[in-house]
Amino acid sequence: MQALTKRSKQVDRRPMTAMEKMYLPSIIKGMGITFSHLFKKKPTINYPEQQRPFSAVFRGVQILNRDEEGRERCTACGLCAVACPAEAITMEAAERQPGEENLYREEKYAAKYEINMLRCIFCGFCEEACPKDAIYLTQTFTPANYGREGFIYKKEDLLIPNPVTQPEEYAKAKGTIGKDIK
Numbered sequence: 077m078q079a080l081t082k083r084s085k086q087v088d089r090r091p092m093t094a095m096e097k098m099y100l101p102s103i104i105k106g107m108g109i110t111f112s113h114l115f116k117k118k119p120t121i122n123y124p125e126q127q128r129p130f131s132a133v134f135r136g137v138q139i140l141n142r143d144e145e146g147r148e149r150c151t152a153c154g155l156c157a158v159a160c161p162a163e164a165i166t167m168e169a170a171e172r173q174p175g176e177e178n179l180y181r182e183e184k185y186a187a188k189y190e191i192n193m194l195r196c197i198f199c200g201f202c203e204e205a206c207p208k209d210a211i212y213l214t215q216t217f218t219p220a221n222y223g224r225e226g227f228i229y230k231k232e233d234l235l236i237p238n239p240v241t242q243p244e245e246y247a248k249a250k251g252t253i254g255k256d257i258k
């Protein structure tokens with residue numbers, strides 16, 4: 077029967093020679109390939125001690141931003157939730173009370189803010205939609221977890237440290253964003 081392609085190979089059914097029965101040439105050839113890899117640059121790295129730099133356009137876990145006085149920028153307007161194609165964002169708005177001006181930048185703030193990381197596809201639409209520069213995607217990824225609850229990130233998990241009271245932690249968290257933020 078005529079083959080449809082030219083990829084078929086004739087099987088060699090000749091009896092093996094004495095040398096071939098010892099498998100020595102094949103073993104030596106195989107060891108040669110193994111040893112040649114010893115002198116090549118390793119494609120693996122010792123994670124987590126060593127980490128590869130992320131691409132400049134990498135989009136990871138979100139961070140909720142504060143202003144230079146440490147006040148929360150988010151006004152719970154809901155635009156990020158509307159823009160989110162995965163419906164991963166939920167929030168509850170609250171009114172700022174007298175005396176809370178040092179906590180919240182605007183008269184309305186997010187009393188609750190949650191992102192379901194199991195739904196998030198890290199598209200960055202929430203960051204694009206936010207009119208208050210309140211949410212940014214960082215260059216860190218979601219750590220592994222044993223339960224689904226651990227992937228529901230609450231406001232406390234997402235808020236960037238306060239630049240006034242925790243300047244070192246704030247600078248470190250800001251560094252994970254990988255771009256200038258307001």
Ligand code: SF4
Nearest residue numbers: 160196197199200202
């Ligand atoms: S990155 Fe995309 S999917 Fe994730 S919360 Fe933002 S808008 Fe939703």
Ligand code: SF4
Nearest residue numbers: 150151153154156206
């Ligand atoms: S993060 Fe931005 S878009 Fe989302 S609710 Fe807060 S202010 Fe609005």
